[in-house]
Amino acid sequence: MSSSTSLTTQVVVLGGGPGGYTAAFRAADLGCEVVLIDDRPALGGVCLNVGCIPSKALLHAAKVLSEAREMQERGISFGAPTVDIDALRGWKDGVVGRLTGGLTGLARKRKVQTVVGVGRFTGSHTIEVADDDGRTTTVSFEQAIVAVGSRPVRLPFVPYDDPRVFDSTGALELRQIPKRLLVIGGGIIGLEMAAVYHELGSAVSVVELAPQVVPGADADLIAPLAARISRQYDAVWTSTSVTAVDATPSGITVSFSGESAPATAQFDAVLVAVGRVPNGGLIDAEVAGLDVDERGFISVDSQQRTNVGHIYAIGDVVGNPMLAHKAVHEGRVAAQNAAGQSSGFDTTLIPSVAYTDPEVAWVGMTENTAAAAGVDVEVGVFPWAASGRSLSLGRDEGLTKLVVEPQTGRILGAGIVGPAAGELIAEATLAIELGALAEDVALTVHAHPTLSETLGMAAEVWEGTITDLYLPRKKV
Template identity: 55%
Template sequence: MTQEDTIACEVAVLGAGPGGYSAAFRAADLGLKTVLIERDPTLGGVCLNVGCIPSKALLHVASLITEAAALGDHGIGFGAPRIDLDKLRAHKEAVVGKLTTGLSAMAKMRKVTVVQGTGAFRDPNRIEVALAQGGTATVQFEKAIIAAGSEAIALPFLPDDPRIVSSTGALALPSIPKRMLVIGGGIIGLEMATVYAALGSRIDVVEMLDGLMPGADRDLVRVWQKHNEGRFNRILLKTKTVGANAKRDGIHVRFDGEGAPDGAQPYDLVLVAVGRSPNGHRIGALNAGVAVDGKGFVPVDRQMRTNVPHIFAIGDLSQPPMLAHKAVHEGHVAAEAVAGKRSFFDARAIPSVAYTDPEIAWAGRTEDELTAEGAAFEKAVFPWTASGRALAMGREEGFTKLLFDSESRRVIGGGIVGLHAGDLISEVALAIEMGADAVDLAKTIHPHPTLSESIGMAAEVLEGTATDLPPAKRPRP
């Protein structure tokens, strides 16, 4: 392409992450001429290339290392793992490569035009693209879908040093540090801490709040924290990182707060995982008249439409939570709305998962939210100490919790902590979406012995029909 190139289309999609490529592919499937603009060489965005997919590849390896070590308690012994970082990186990249290759093929099948470069609005009907190979091109559109995502938040008081990384840098596996600091006790930080701990690093986690994994119920997090007491060196809560100096022997970090250690602490690698910032201010939105709030979010309605009727926004920059699966559904809604369909985003539950060890997953309302609101609800818990499958796997530390509306007894939320919690939470999300009540779940026959039956058994606890637990204490007449 040259500087004079202009590409005309019916729909322009800015950003090819999970939401963006899903929107572009859906629009193409609906017969619209579609252009997909992406700054990176491959489709998939942060999630596929340097986020959720490569991290899960590494977390799988970490889980195998942990399970192999635990087998010693069951009479099976292995030697210490020998880690080949080059092969491990190659495995991670191979997983990513298979998916990105597949996406490129599907774009061609749908005749979606992919333009590689950084795009910004010139006016309400044109996006100017600084092409990766040099020069510029203009995409002229009838309607547009913004899917430009978010960026990792940096801490400006930290020095510029290759030993201080974001999640992208941590996923590159530059080395296996002896001492590693994770700044931020959210999901991203704890997932990467899980990987590096399994590889042999001693981990400190610092979090300014009074608990890890904000958003998850505290009872779920406590199980994770107890299980990981010996895996991490220190978890510093109610503590801030206030400064650091780069020295030859490491990054010397200073802390302040309730859990702060005395003096600066040296680390070989520092991961900054304090959240992400939406890219609303980085795409020339004002040139198109698109409103952007102070945080960088682009306000939208239930059809993902911005204040400019023919421009839509999805994913991280449209509204929290910043989750790939939410972005995909929003992308479908936006593409269908562009095509004139009466499609709306009205999800009752958006599940969240921390792919740590053990995993933590939740959907719908949380117990902490309901309690803070003073809402009337009922709770039922099935402990995995009563699960035959969990006991057989030696992983009975978890539990399944369901939350019900007090009047209708419909499922309004649920949380699971334990092995494969992320796979199990989908049934809870479906129950919320379908308006299922305790009887619906309790009477659904689950296969035995599985972890999934803990969901049905939790519902039985509420109904008073659970026979896998001691009888409930009943008040005397």
Template identity: 40%
Template sequence: MKQHDLVVIGAGPGGYVAAIRAAQLGMNVACIEKEGALGGTCLRVGCIPSKALLEASELFRQAKTSFSEFGIGVGEVSLDLPTMQKRKDNIVAGLCKGIEGLFRKNKITRYFGHGRIVAPGQVVVEGDQPEEISARHIIIATGSKSSPLRGVAVDGDRIATSTEALSFPEVPEHLVVIGAGVIGLELGCVWSRLGAKVTVVEYLDRILPGMDGEIVAEAQKTFQKQGLEFRLGRRVTGARVEGKQVFVECEGEQPLACDRVLLAVGRIPNTDNLGLDTVNVGVDQRGRIIVDEHYATTIPGIYAIGDVIAGPMLAHKAEEEGIACAELLAGKYGHVNYDAIPGVVYTEPEIASVGKTEEELKAAGMPYRKGSFPFMANARAKALGHTGGRVKILAHTETDRILGVHIIGPRAGDMIAEAVVAIEFGATSEDIARSSHAHPTLAEVMKEAALAVDGRTIHM
């Protein structure tokens, strides 16, 4: 039986980062992954390939609609979808190879196959290269998978999940997206830019549940101007394929005909056949593994991080947990501040958020002040030609500590980092307002929003 100090099951963002940090701290580490490429859903069929398509499709849209405003004539613009897909695949392959190199650098043993816990401290690898492994510690980092929806049977072709929607062989004539969350909107925008008619059907009466309502309302208006159609407050009861057509059935309405469907109603923990029942690892009603503040499960020596436990299903959240868990196992101090985990929607404009929303503060009875500043009044945004959106800062009325920051606008995903650091260090809106921000930059909008909390904006 092979022996290690730590075995990590899953090589996604949480798993491979935990393995690397543990190896840095002197542990003999192994990682079990059933897919040939390392990196998990995020790298292989999620965050990275979708961002490659989002970037390419946005450039395509701009070339058709707005390059002329910059004095750039490009003639007739055409789409080469196979080349766009090949670029995406090359980016993914290169990053996956990079993780292999990091494993070699940190002397991490990689096992190929499905990991299953058969007893505390004991894991078997099932597949073409079976192994039996013993370890002092086991970290479960197996991520998540697309949530099913009753009545909608995914066939991987006409009715797809996000995985298949990254590689449609042609641009759909009419794509129906079931679910108005981050994944549905991002991929809906990709195919809309490339020429598809896109209809987004959502059970709730709003898009992007959990994000700040004021920012979301502005986002929806922008997406509608870009051509997305929203049917909110609709309950999808089924979808059937007839030849090359799909009919999506909504309660109380005529079926909606299209040629492809993307099912994007969320994700669920990927814990199938891990042996949780065998060793009596506790799970909650939603199938998430129960852990304490040290990521320990109900069974000594077994830990869990990332999408398989409670909290936002985000790659960077899993990474932080992986590092914290590895450091705790090494006897060091590991901690994650869940009030400082950002969320980003990589549409155009981007949407980014950290901390509490205005709705959450009102529900909690928390006294707050609000400051907001538009990109329209920012010189760099005008130079870029992206002037839609705003930065919104929520600060405690008495202490002025920043409680939440919400951005819709150009490069919001990059700009939110300043707000994350501010919340992490307990900064106030005055701290940001008094800090010099380079001119001309988009970051100046953050400074002006901080000034707006106290009603003293300079440029508006």
């Protein structure tokens, strides 16, 4: 039987992902009364529940399998691994549960009231929340922070009602380990899931519309990853489109258009990972007077304020890149402004990481973006084939690159490919944030032998002072 209740609060946060719960907790810490609305009983949004965290748990398992296999060539054999999918799924779910449980406790300690259900604006100061049981809650607010995130893009010709076809959320459920798996989309999400299923035993094929996997990243960063997966996977088709997907009793038949791909091929399962679309068009934002574009994005200023002065927006719904760490910082900014402080989000330094094998990470200006903007840059590239630490790991295909302003020596960007690239990119991000010169990084004493010293060596390459390589002498 349906029922309705009402709440009144100073600040309401619509969406409980990393940006949303950060905003709610920060506003509460600043003394605001806060209501947090989310359509999941467990806080954390897509990232924690069905995205970043569970995928990294499975990628760790995949890495263990890969390293165990590769060590056989170096004299250590563990025998053929056996994988208990139910136990692996349970461990992954346990990691998620531990974190979501922690968030519930943090909300309770801060006296943040949570309301579970789908929220939509019914006015400029009201949101109605409907739960699965037909109950509604009307939340009246003084300030609002919209953090409703994004959802996977759905291709119109794909039979999603067939259990053999799934998106990234379905892939993380580990319902099956198909013998033949096609991944449609060679971006970060698609390649991360491809890595997991490859190590669990699937024969993987990847199809990508762009000329390279991980479109947008510099080609030299992607080359080691592309070379490795081309050896490991059944096929990697780039510059290729999918024109039809048909479910048949014997498998999923996929039609392709591209020079290297076959006209058709059959698979046991298909994972669709072709991007995400913002949820700004699903919350009746126009009722509150919010401007939402045709794609579902909500525009904001540097204070995360929308065109409606008392409503803020953060995360995926305000624009690319759709990354949790961007949403978290935007959430703090929005909460502080809603609480009466003056705060702004003014950085463009948002690192991107593909947790593939090898990992790929970049931050700041790339060679691609510099060329598109007509900015003159130089690069210092240190190959990991000259890194003792990399060789000791049995991996020599990586590289570290700094993008430098020639006139000043200021670091404008960085890219790293290799094991732990996602961890290493932090030093480069801080260096750029602080306005460091390549000389500053080169003069910083890094521990040896480490992968982190490749950043200092890349700076030395640009300076022309490198001794671990022999390069043509550079005029100083």
